[in-house]
């Protein structure tokens with residue numbers, strides 16, 4: 001497939017669920033997610049690949065290169081954040097489809113016999129914007145999250161994952177492929193590659209992350225008639241907690257801890273009623289597990305003091321905890337070597353954002369590759385990566401996948417042989 005065809009496919013998919021300011025709003029299991037998945041399915045069927053949909057909506061295209069062998073899986077996610085960027089996830093899926101086509105054709109034309117089969121995947125609900133937690137489909141596949149529990153998760157409108165997947169025809173009956181290894185390419189969503197004028201990031205580890213799920217319960221009252229001393233205002237407390245979540249980062253060296261509250265719901269959400277209930281989710285991340293734990297303990301203490309002073313009932317629950325992940329050194333070296341062979345500037349780096357590879361690396365050796373994000377902007381309609389960088393990434397991914405199906409990581413494919421950095 002020509003680079004031009006890849007670009008045509010990428011920009012076609014970017015139109016599915018596109019927004020007025022060049023982003024996409026293609027949230028998990030919505031009709032636009034269905035349309036993107038239907039495009040993926042048609043691409044695969046046109047090439048005679050076999051489609052499988054598993055019980056949490058993960059969508060696989062299976063390519064037989066060595067009958068009976070386990071699979072190298074390559075892919076990412078087509079779902080987006082609300083008013084998100086058109087590159088996050090979708091680039092990795094479309095690049096994986098094109099890389100797989102190149103690898104299959106090369107095996108056919110050269111007669112080489114790969115060690116493994118190949119599968120391309122669109123993981124269900126990586127983003128977690130509509131249904132929390134994020135990285136849902138790959139975490140169920142990796143055995144980290146329970147399928148039934150995830151199928152029962154509801155969005156803010158009360159729709160369950162199972163109902164939403166069924167409504168778009170992607171609540172599948174199949175088992176996923178037997179995984180022997182995983183590869184994913186993704187935009188960096190940070191500024192390091194751009195700042196160093198490099199095109200490829202070979203990701204060697206991921207940050208420790210967790211969320212705090214916070215419920216604030218007060219009492220409804222009249223915003224006009226109720227004495228201030230009598231108010232038990234859940235929204236006021238939520239506002240103070242939002243500020244605490246930001247300010248806790250100031251207790252550590254700059255940028256060592258990052259945190260925000262990104263979601264807030266209020267009941268009854270009337271301009272004339274003191275709020276009885278607020279729900280908010282805080283996201284805490286650091287390369288240091290210890291720093292996240294210290295920040296969490298500080299917040300728990302501050303919130304307990306606030307609850308007492310304001311006569312509120314506030315619950316704080318640890319949620320969506322992700323340990324640091326260390327990708328196999330052999331995979332990092334493979335990416336760096338291939339970039340060098342192709343004359344493409346590359347460096348080793350970490351990921352602060354979560355990815356499906358963070359789940360997959362728990363079960364099989366995984367290779368994670370970045371390409372630059374302009375200005376480091378992501379989860380925003382302004383997200384941008386150039387055609388040239390996308391094509392360079394496709395070249396690297398194609399060669400990485402070619403080597404993986406020929407056993408490049410074979411020594412560490414044996415169970416329990418996972419390397420730590």
Ligand code: HGY
Nearest residue numbers: 126127134135353354
């Ligand atoms: O959780 C994450 O970091 C990803 O963007 N969903």
Ligand code: MN
Nearest residue numbers: 088089126355
């Ligand atoms: Mn992503």
Ligand code: MN
Nearest residue numbers: 081088127379
């Ligand atoms: Mn994302």
